[in-house]
């Protein structure tokens with residue numbers, strides 16, 4: 001069953017730990033607005049209707065771009081960072097099966113071509129109904145979020161562009177609904193520091209998953 005309840009104490013604790021460790025960094029809006037000048041950006045996120053409006057308005061406010069092109073799929077980039085449970089691996093429609101990760105990658109690739117940009121902003125969010133359906137923990141989602149960045153770069157950015165700094169940018173953010181989704185409750189979006197998270201996994205006790213193990217080893 002879909003679990004739409006607010007963050008559990010365990011989820012809150014895990015997010016707090018990463019905040020305290022500098023893995024999740026509060027974003028200085030004014031600073032970023034000055035630094036990021038690319039006019040076209042692709043935004044990859046979960047389409048959760050209770051939260052996407054806040055995430056989109058954050059994206060538009062912080063990057064100030066003329067175009068923030070959304071690519072929305074349940075779970076967002078988290079579905080790209082490893083295997084999904086068998087019963088959720090594919091979307092099914094009229095007897096046909098569509099692997100979720102392939103559908104999302106195809107949508108991102110098409111968006112990059114349509115908007116002629118290599119700038120991609122990835123968002124994970126908590127709590128996420130789809131991630132709970134997959135029974136992913138917060139740390140597992142964070143690891144998948146990090147691995148999704150690698151996969152997007154490897155599979156979607158042309159080889160000859162990989163080394164062109166400034167033209168290719170894949171960022172990671174985490175949107176948190178700390179209080180539930182009642183009207184008027186505040187949300188918060190953080191920058192996700194992939195390097196710090198890998199270091200954190202090596203230095204702190206946690207329940208290992210295939211994704212956290214992979215990231216630890218990287």
Ligand SMILES: [Zn+2]
Pocket residue numbers: 046047048074075076125127128129130131
């Ligand atoms: Zn979601």
